[in-house]
Ligand code: XMP
């Protein structure tokens with residue numbers, strides 16, 4: 001039975017393995033840990049003597065941000081933004097309802113992203129942050145999927161460049177599943193047909 005079906009009805013109460021529907025591990029927990037340490041070392045060097053305000057887009061970034069910030073040796077205040085991405089009339093719309101709680105004006109800001117695919121979400125977040133007039137703005141993405149890029153974005157720090165496959169785990173979900181997996185995996189296309197994964201559903205939150 002596919003995980004989506006198991007979510008509803010009587011089967012909901014059954015114990016379903018967290019990784020059911022995941023075909024293979026793309027990035028192991030150990031590789032994630034090693035690469036995040038490297039990124040944090042680089043960031044700590046680049047921001048040495050100052051602070052870096054980390055702006056994270058919810059929900060996908062939770063694991064990456066939590067691990068990255070704990071490896072930084074510079075002060076790193078955090079701002080979280082809710083990002084809703086919708087498909088409206090065939091084009092993507094990004095909505096970010098909340099305001100930044102602390103001003104970003106004149107500060108060194110780092111956008112921390114889980115994954116950049118088309119770049120549409122990140123582009124909108126960059127515009128929102130720029131409107132706050134930070135002193136500097138850089139971008140750190142754990143995963144870069146350059147094959148589908150539509151919007152122009154420059155990534156200053158990248159964890160891993162990955163092929164155009166739908167990945168889950170380590171914060172990334174599909175339909176609420178898999179976020180708590182400690183690795184990045186590729187979903188089983190027999191369980192989740194590619195057409196389902198590629199096309200954002202109208203009116204849905206694609207965090
Ligand atoms: P764009 O296309 O705007 O997409 O760069 C960024 C957001 O889309 C989601 N996304 C994914 N989520 N596995 C996921 O679980 C993926 O392979 C994937 N590709 C894109 C994600 O929310 C990301 O922030």
Ligand code: MG
Pocket residue numbers: 057058060061113114115207
């Ligand atoms: Mg994201």
